[in-house]
Amino acid sequence: MKVTIVGAGAVGASCAEYIAIKDFASEVVLLDIKEGYAEGKAMDLMQTASLNGFDTKISGTTGDYSKTANSDIAVITSGIPRKPGMTREELIGINAGIVKDVATNLIKHSPDVILIVVSNPMDTMTYLVHQVTDLPKERIIGMGGALDSARFKYRLAEALGAPISDVDGMVIGGHSDTGMVPLARHATRNSVKVSEFLSADRLSQVVEDTKVGGATLTKLLGTSAWYAPGAAVSALVQAIACDLKKMFPCSVLLDGEYDLNDICIGVPVILGRNGIVKIVEIDLDKAEKAKMQESAEGVRKTNGLLQV
Numbered sequence: 202m203k204v205t206i207v208g209a210g211a212v213g214a215s216c217a218e219y220i221a222i223k224d225f226a227s228e229v230v231l232l233d234i235k236e237g238y239a240e241g242k243a244m245d246l247m248q249t250a251s252l253n254g255f256d257t258k259i260s261g262t263t264g265d266y267s268k269t270a271n272s273d274i275a276v277i278t279s280g281i282p283r284k285p286g287m288t289r290e291e292l293i294g295i296n297a298g299i300v301k302d303v304a305t306n307l308i309k310h311s312p313d314v315i316l317i318v319v320s321n322p323m324d325t326m327t328y329l330v331h332q333v334t335d336l337p338k339e340r341i342i343g344m345g346g347a348l349d350s351a352r353f354k355y356r357l358a359e360a361l362g363a364p365i366s367d368v369d370g371m372v373i374g375g376h377s378d379t380g381m382v383p384l385a386r387h388a389t390r391n392s393v394k395v396s397e398f399l400s401a402d403r404l405s406q407v408v409e410d411t412k413v414g415g416a417t418l419t420k421l422l423g424t425s426a427w428y429a430p431g432a433a434v435s436a437l438v439q440a441i442a443c444d445l446k447k448m449f450p451c452s453v454l455l456d457g458e459y460d461l462n463d464i465c466i467g468v469p470v471i472l473g474r475n476g477i478v479k480i481v482e483i484d485l486d487k488a489e490k491a492k493m494q495e496s497a498e499g500v501r502k503t504n505g506l507l508q509v
């Protein structure tokens with residue numbers, strides 16, 4: 202199993218580290234345009250192998266796509282991250298050009314690849330990859346909801362005073378501060394609805410804290426986060442590589458599901474060896490459906506800024 206990660210920055214390197222530590226891939230290739238950067242990150246990571254006990258071979262390259270040939274899975278994290286006060290949507294100008302170029306180059310060397318798009322604004326970048334490549338829709342997956350759901354579970358556990366392993370919850374919708382739809386009504390603590398433990402006010406605070414989860418970290422760190430994003434991407438890569446048929450909310454091209462068409466937005470999907478095995482349609486109530494449609498409007502507005 203060969204995995205390529207384009208962009209050896211904060212998220213790309215963190216993703217490579219988690220993949221290596223889980224030791225399910227034979228090879229991870231890091232590619233960056235900054236001279237020597239991917240090679241340096243790969244060497245540093247390889248020097249953790251004997252300490253962390255993995256056999257995954259990590260290598261780096263400055264822009265040589267022939268080194269990525271025959272990748273089974275490729276992750277696109279190349280592009281600029283946001284700075285404090287910026288929205289993800291403001292990154293579109295620079296990142297669209299980078300993502301288009303990277304996706305095209307990857308496919309030239311790995312026509313059967315499954316692409317995971319991470320660069321922001323992620324839903325629009327995922328849609329862009331559909332527009333500029335001929336890959337079947339099952340093989341283009343945007344990562345956002347897996348991270349947002351992990352942040353939701355963190356906030357739920359905090360509010361409940363419970364261990365995170367007790368908590369389950371999911372965030373669907375667009376990967377933006379205003380577009381996320383944390384499904385509070387469906388969240389549980391060991392199968393019991395969290396609304397049995399938390400007041401409506403506390404639960405809406407959890408929802409609001411989840412939606413600004415990325416912005417909160419960007420303010421603290423001066424750039425966007427990388428540990429949880431890297432871990433979330435590695436979880437998707439593992440589900441595909443190991444054919445786990447696990448369910449994650451991912452940004453995927455919809456064709457009537459959730460009453461939406463011609464848009465990439467976060468919905469629950471089952472992931473397996475060929476990418477998206479199934480889009481899962483869950484029962485949303487009237488308010489949740491309205492939030493999902495509103496979220497889609499926001500994503501469409503950003504898609505409208507694309508110049509393909």
Ligand SMILES: NC(=O)c1ccc[n+]([C@@H]2O[C@H](COP(=O)([O-])OP(=O)(O)OC[C@H]3O[C@@H](n4cnc5c(N)ncnc54)[C@H](O)[C@@H]3O)[C@@H](O)[C@H]2O)c1
Nearest residue numbers: 208210211212233234279280281282319320321323344430
């Ligand atoms: N989808 C999500 O949930 C999520 C979470 C966190 C970050 N992000 C996004 O991921 C992206 C990366 O974030 P980061 O913190 O790792 O940024 P970073 O600046 O640390 O790393 C980005 C890397 O991309 C490289 N790069 C730029 N253009 C390239 C090209 N054409 N080819 C190859 N490499 C190129 C840069 O040299 C840099 O090393 C940002 O757009 C960020 O907003 C998304």
